[in-house]
Amino acid sequence: xxxxxxxxxxxxxxxxxxxxxxxxxxxxxxxxxxxxxxxxxxxxxxxxxxxxxxxxxxxxxxxxxxxxxxxxxxxxxxxxxxxxxxxxxxxxxxxxxxxxxxxxxxxxxxxxxxxxxxxxxxxxxxxxxxxxxxxxxxxxxxxxxxxxxxxxxxxxxxxxxxxxxxxxxxxxxxxxxxxxxxxxxxxxxxxxxxxxxxxxxxxxxxxxxxxxxxxxxxxxxxxxxxxxxxxxxxxxxxxxxxxxxxxxxxxxxxxxxxxxxxxxxxxxxxxxxxxxxxxxxxxxxxxxxxxxxxxxxxxxxxxxx
Amino acid sequence: xxxxxxxxxxxxxxxxxxxxxxxxxxxxxxxxxxxxxxxxxxxxxxxxxxxxxxxxxxxxxxxxxxxxxxxxxxxxxxxxxxxxxxxxxxxxxxxxxxxxxxxxxxxxxxxxxxxxxxxxxxxxxxxxxxxxxxxxxxxxxxxxxxxxxxxxxxxxxxxxxxxxxxxxxxxxxxxxxxxxxxxxxxxxxxxxxxxxxxxxxxxxxxxxxxxxxxxxxxxxxxxxxxxxxxxxxxxxxxxxxxxxxxxxxxxxxxxxxxxxxxxxxxxxxxxxxxxxxxxxxxxxxxxxxxxxxxxxxxxxxxxxx
Amino acid sequence: xxxxxxxxxxxxxxxxxxxxxxxxxxxxxxxxxxxxxxxxxxxxxxxxxxxxxxxxxxxxxxxxxxxxxxxxxxxxxxxxxxxxxxxxxxxxxxxxxxxxxxxxxxxxxxxxxxxxxxxxxxxxxxxxxxxxxxxxxxxxxxxxxxxxxxxxxxxxxxxxxxxxxxxxxxxxxxxxxxxxxxxxxxxxxxxxxxxxxxxxxxxxxxxxxxxxxxxxxxxxxxxxxxxxxxxxxxxxxxxxxxxxxxxxxxxxxxxxxxxxxxxxxxxxxxxxxxxxxxxxxxxxxxxxxxxxxxxxxxxxxxxxx
Numbered sequence: 044x045x046x047x048x049x050x051x052x053x054x055x056x057x058x059x060x061x062x063x064x065x066x067x068x069x070x071x072x073x074x075x076x077x078x079x080x081x082x083x084x085x086x087x088x089x090x091x092x093x094x095x096x097x098x099x100x101x102x103x104x105x106x107x108x109x110x111x112x113x114x115x116x117x118x119x120x121x122x123x124x125x126x127x128x129x130x131x132x133x134x135x136x137x138x139x140x141x142x143x144x145x146x147x148x149x150x151x152x153x154x155x156x157x158x159x160x161x162x163x164x165x166x167x168x169x170x171x172x173x174x175x176x177x178x179x180x181x182x183x184x185x186x187x188x189x190x191x192x193x194x195x196x197x198x199x200x201x202x203x204x205x206x207x208x209x210x211x212x213x214x215x216x217x218x219x220x221x222x223x224x225x226x227x228x229x230x231x232x233x234x235x236x237x238x239x240x241x242x243x244x245x246x247x248x249x250x251x252x253x254x255x256x257x258x259x260x261x262x263x264x265x266x267x268x269x270x271x272x273x274x275x276x277x278x279x280x281x282x283x284x285x286x287x288x289x290x291x292x293x294x295x296x297x298x299x300x301x302x303x304x305x306x307x308x309x310x311x312x313x314x315x316x317x318x319x320x321x322x323x324x325x326x327x328x329x330x331x332x333x334x335x336x337x338x339x340x341x342x343x344x345x346x347x348x
Numbered sequence: 349x350x351x352x353x354x355x356x357x358x359x360x361x362x363x364x365x366x367x368x369x370x371x372x373x374x375x376x377x378x379x380x381x382x383x384x385x386x387x388x389x390x391x392x393x394x395x396x397x398x399x400x401x402x403x404x405x406x407x408x409x410x411x412x413x414x415x416x417x418x419x420x421x422x423x424x425x426x427x428x429x430x431x432x433x434x435x436x437x438x439x440x441x442x443x444x445x446x447x448x449x450x451x452x453x454x455x456x457x458x459x460x461x462x463x464x465x466x467x468x469x470x471x472x473x474x475x476x477x478x479x480x481x482x483x484x485x486x487x488x489x490x491x492x493x494x495x496x497x498x499x500x501x502x503x504x505x506x507x508x509x510x511x512x513x514x515x516x517x518x519x520x521x522x523x524x525x526x527x528x529x530x531x532x533x534x535x536x537x538x539x540x541x542x543x544x545x546x547x548x549x550x551x552x553x554x555x556x557x558x559x560x561x562x563x564x565x566x567x568x569x570x571x572x573x574x575x576x577x578x579x580x581x582x583x584x585x586x587x588x589x590x591x592x593x594x595x596x597x598x599x600x601x602x603x604x605x606x607x608x609x610x611x612x613x614x615x616x617x618x619x620x621x622x623x624x625x626x627x628x629x630x631x632x633x634x635x636x637x638x639x640x641x642x643x644x645x646x647x648x649x650x651x652x653x
Numbered sequence: 654x655x656x657x658x659x660x661x662x663x664x665x666x667x668x669x670x671x672x673x674x675x676x677x678x679x680x681x682x683x684x685x686x687x688x689x690x691x692x693x694x695x696x697x698x699x700x701x702x703x704x705x706x707x708x709x710x711x712x713x714x715x716x717x718x719x720x721x722x723x724x725x726x727x728x729x730x731x732x733x734x735x736x737x738x739x740x741x742x743x744x745x746x747x748x749x750x751x752x753x754x755x756x757x758x759x760x761x762x763x764x765x766x767x768x769x770x771x772x773x774x775x776x777x778x779x780x781x782x783x784x785x786x787x788x789x790x791x792x793x794x795x796x797x798x799x800x801x802x803x804x805x806x807x808x809x810x811x812x813x814x815x816x817x818x819x820x821x822x823x824x825x826x827x828x829x830x831x832x833x834x835x836x837x838x839x840x841x842x843x844x845x846x847x848x849x850x851x852x853x854x855x856x857x858x859x860x861x862x863x864x865x866x867x868x869x870x871x872x873x874x875x876x877x878x879x880x881x882x883x884x885x886x887x888x889x890x891x892x893x894x895x896x897x898x899x900x901x902x903x904x905x906x907x908x909x910x911x912x913x914x915x916x917x918x919x920x921x922x923x924x925x926x927x928x929x930x931x932x933x934x935x936x937x938x939x940x941x942x943x944x945x946x947x948x949x950x951x952x953x954x955x956x957x958x
Contacts, residue, residue: 045860046849049872239351247622250350262354317857544656552927555655567659 048073053276056080060311062336066318074275081309082116083337088238089122091267093130095260096195099234104131107192109185111166111219112199112244114138115145119238120199124148128156135193136162137185139215142205147340154326165218166190166225187228196221196229197236198244216243223248236260296322296332298343307339353378358581361385365616367641371623379580386614387421388642393543394427396572398435400565401500404539409436412497414490416471416524417504417549419443420450424543425504429453433461440498441467442490444520447510452645459631470523471495471530492533501526501534502541503549521548528553541565601627601637603648612644658683663886666690670921672946676928684885691919692726693947698848699732701877703740705870706805709844714741717802719795721776721829722809722854724748725755729848730809734758738766745803746772747795749825752815757950764936775828776800776835797838806831806839807846808854826853833858846870906932906942908953917949 047054048071056064057078064077079085097103108127110120114136124134124144134152136144143162152158164182185193198221206212221235221244237245237257249255273279299320305312312318312334321335322343332343352359353376361369362383369382384390398408405411413432415425419441429439429449439457441449448467457463469487490498503526511517526540526549542550542562554560578584604625610617617623617639626640627648637648657664658681666674667688674687689695703713710716718737720730724746734744734754744762746754753772762768774792795803808831816822831845831854847855847867859865883889909930915922922928922944931945932953942953 045868046871049868050875258350258354261351265355563655563659566656570660 044070044075047071053272058311059309060314061307061309062305062311062334062338065336066311066315076271076275079118080311081337082118082121084122084125085118085238086122086126087268087271088119088264089126090271091260091264092119092123092197092236092238093126094267095236095256095263096132096234098263099256099259100194103127105133106194107133107135108195108197109135109137109166109193110144110197110199111137111221113142113201113205114199115142116202116205117199120144120197121148123197124152124160125156128152128158134158134160135185135189136160137166137219138162138164139201139218140164140182142201151340161189163189190228190233191230193229193233195234195236198241199238200240200242201244202242220244220246221249222246223252226252226254229254293323293326295335296324296343298322298332303343305334305337305339306341307334307337310334310337310339312336349375349380352376358577363616364614365619366612366614367610367616367639367643370641371616371620381576381580384423385616386642387423387426389427389430390423390543391427391431392573392576393424393569394431395576396565396569397424397428397502397541397543398431399572400541400561400568401437401539403568404561404564405499408432410438411499412438412440413500413502414440414442414471414498415449415502415504416442416526418447418506418510419504420447421507421510422504425449425502426453428502429457429465430461433457433463439463439465440490440494441465442471442524443467443469444506444523445469445487447506456645466494468494495533495538496535498534498538500539500541503546504543505545505547506549507547525549525551526554527551528557531557531559534559598628598631600640601629601648603627603637608648610639610642610644611646612639612642615639615642615644617641654680654685657681663882668921669919670924671917671919672915672921672944672948675946676921676925686881686885689728690921691947692728692731694732694735695728695848696732696736697878697881698729698874699736700881701870701874702729702733702807702846702848703736704877705846705866705873706742706844708873709866709869710804713737715743716804717743717745718805718807719745719747719776719803720754720807720809721747721831723752723811723815724809725752726812726815727809730754730807731758733807734762734770735766738762738768744768744770745795745799746770747776747829748772748774749811749828750774750792752811761950771799773799800838800843801840803839803843805844805846808851809848810850810852811854812852830854830856831859832856833862836862836864839864903933903936905945906934906953908932908942913953915944915947915949916951917944917947920944920947920949922946 044054044067051073053074053076054067054071055076055078056067058064059081061081061083063080064075068075077084077086079088093103096106096108100106108123110124112120114120115138127134138144144160149160152160162183163185166185198219201215201219203209203212206215223246226235226249231254233254234256235249235252235254237260239257239261245257270279303322304320307313312320322332323335325331325333325340330342330344331340333340349359349372356378358379358381359372359376360381360383361372363369364386366386366388368385369380373380382389382391384393401411401413402408413428415429417425419425420443432439443449449465454465457465467488468490471490503524506520506524508514508517511520528551531540531554536559538559539561540554540557540559542565544562544566550562575584608627609625612618617625627637628640630636630638630645635647635649636645638645654664654677661683663684663686664677664681665686665688666677668674669691671691671693673690674685678685687694687696689698706716706718707713718733720734722730724730725748737744748754754770759770762770772793773795776795808829811825811829813819813822816825833856836845836859841864843864844866845859845862845864847870849867849871855867880889913932914930917923922930932942933945935941935943935950940952940954941950943950
């Protein structure tokens with residue numbers, strides 16, 4: 044990064060380690076854009092996702108978005124959840140058992156943005172609530188009644204490797220797949236979005252449905268990223284308040300002098316041991332701190348000032 | 349392709365599956381250029397081949413081109429054969445046994461363009477016809493007498509993998525190799541062309557011969573492709589009649605409702621099973637049809653309208 | 654290269670075989686820039702290295718540069734040594750046993766440029782000369798007294814594969830590593846340079862030292878290469894005398910008619926056997942010749958004219 048910063052006006056970082064883009068920004072004098080860092084975040088995807096929702100639904104505030112798929116590892120779902128929360132969107136989570144949204148994220152959404160999301164394990168059986176009770180299904184299922192309140196179904200890829208066995212994968216598959224049958228129960232103005240590429244959570248038949256917004260969504264990626272480059276490089280003045288004003292970043296908590304390292308095995312500071320760890324406090328939780336790079340929360344036994 | 353079409357003004361497709369560029373064109377709203385689809389066709393190479401012939405021989409009509417090498421799998425030879433036929437060129441085939449031009453191609457050249465090509469298995473022994481008879485060589489050899497009528501020797505790569513054994517490959521090698529010895533028997537204005545890269549069908553010594561046109565041919569690729577991009581993108585108005593007028597594409601034969609699929613194992617519709625198969629009729633052959641994508645002809649037992 | 658020359662205005666060659674860029678230049682009508690050919694040379698790196706020295710030390714003449722690391726295989730060190738010699742710089746060599754500067758290079762530096770370089774095997778123990786004698790260290794060590802005369806420490810990567818065993822590698826490691834401890838003994842205006850990327854011959858702690866010039870050095874690569882492209886393509890008139898005037902290239906010695914080939918196993922003419930070998934005489938050494946491509950010197954038993 045120290046070399047690249049003298050070759051380019053802006054650096055776009057996509058990297059498997061979580062927090063890597065932030066490390067890059069720490070060492071570079073040119074702007075750094077995070078284009079996906081491991082399972083952590085994917086903010087430019089979120090910009091185009093928010094743009095798609097705003098363009099097609101004419102607002103973000105109050106729009107109810109069902110995030111469907113692997114919500115544990117899916118960085119696009121993570122970034123979109125925070126993005127929606129920031130602009131007043133509503134979040135409904137649908138993830139197979141074991142791939143649910145991390146509890147720290149749900150907590151942070153509530154703490155920082157006052158967003159309380161509904162959570163389900165399946166949208167498979169589009170039975171109504173009474174049917175489900177009769178069928179004695181234990182896991183929470185997003186029913187037809189609830190589906191009518193969903194404005195956007197945002198599906199993400201689920202990778203086979205996330206399951207313990209091929210059998211578990213096959214069993215879970217139906218619970219998050221978007222099919223033409225399912226869409227028969229959705230409203231005529233409900234959008235289907237997907238960051239693409241897809242595996243088999245999105246049937247090819249859905250492509251012909253006008254509610255399938257994912258190719259338009261991908262197309263919006265070009266103007267959104269052009270706008271981002273123009274804004275970051277100062278070619279275009281945005282109406283937004285300065286970024287510094289928008290994001291209140293707390294001062295670091297000094298844990299590194301006590302030898303504390305981030306406990307996330309995918310964090311860039313775990314893999315690149317020569318990096319100095321950095322931590323920020325968690326509001327109202329005196330015994331918790333957050334890795335400045337990958338965002339992992341942890342309990343700390345170190346006095347804070 | 350659905351994503352790429354929103355990122356680019358034109359898509360250039362090179363793909364191992366036959367018919368892939370046509371599938372891309374079916375799904376895209378921007379122009380798609382086939383830059384080589386498996387063993388099927390390579391039309392931009394043909395454009396530059398035809399340009400080379402026209403520029404160096406001042407015409408295409410009546411020019412006798414010997415296509416030499418693997419004429420079974422060589423997509424550049426296939427595309428060039430049709431290109432020559434369309435503009436009144438003559439075709440002479442020289443291919444080792446087993447790598448001859450497919451019979452359906454020879455038939456189509458005759459049926460659609462009234463081109464009857466001569467076929468030989470070797471240009472190795474540059475013995476005259478009486479010599480060959482005396483030597484009791486069974487396979488047809490392109491003799492010195494015939495070589496005097498060849499205006500362009502168009503050589504293509506022969507891959508070792510096409511032969512059953514290393515022994516067969518070594519045996520066949522001499523039969524299509526262009527050497528300085530062979531060129532001693534060719535006319536002083538006969539061109540040697542090759543789509544490049546070469547393996548060993550083209551001796552390095554030939555490079556110094558002014559009749560070696562292949563590096564000039566490669567250089568023509570740049571202006572020809574610039575012209576193609578300009579024409580397709582509407583930056584340059586061509587004198588040609590519209591493409592629609594030039595190519596009369598017959599309406600599809602409906603075989604898919606009867607469950608018929610293309611029988612070519614390298615066809616894109618065979619590999620990508622979610623694609624709908626498409627077939628077009630073969631003129632004057634009521635019981636034959638042609639895959640719309642890869643061009644494979646097949647016998648069909650389905651009534652045609 | 655014959656094809657690429659018709660596609661581009663200039664060709665930049667980086668290739669594992671030594672002499673490959675010269676072969677390219679022999680066959681191309683457009684300018685060819687050597688961007689590193691095996692262990693032979695890396696002249697554009699040298700341009701930026703010389704520019705860095707001149708910019709930061711305000712001159713090259715008389716500047717004492719310690720070349721540290723693998724001086725046997727390191728092409729950047731080889732090219733820089735000749736570059737320094739040409740402009741009146743002084744050279745001090747520090748290389749682990751077995752990775753010293755090749756004797757032919759030392760000879761050529763003295764013969765062609767009257768440069769006699771000092772050679773050491775280690776800069777590890779920063780003991781003074783009397784200390785070293787007391788410690789009975791056999792190998793020559795660059796002592797603190799000598800270090801005070803070094804203006805630039807130019808470190809290069811040492812690859813583990815160059816050693817016979819992991820043990821030998823570990824043992825040698827300390828002998829060429831640049832640490833903050835070592836820099837305590839260097840002058841406040843001594844620069845540390847490195848062509849990058851580094852392995853572990855350059856401690857991360859050194860980055861914070863203002864004498865660490867390697868990131869500035871990398872940044873200079875951009876304007877230097879811009880200037881080179883502009884000069885070679887005739888967009889910028891240099892004040893330099895013509896290249897032809899600067900480099901007196903002797904006429905070839907005809908050894909190829911006697912079947913002589915270059916003896917360097919990494920020479921491009923050894924790997925690409927169809928290439929004609931070329932040799933140039935070595936001044937004042939009638940029984941020696943030099944490969945025109947890779948520069949390898951060899952004893953020849955062929956009469957010279």
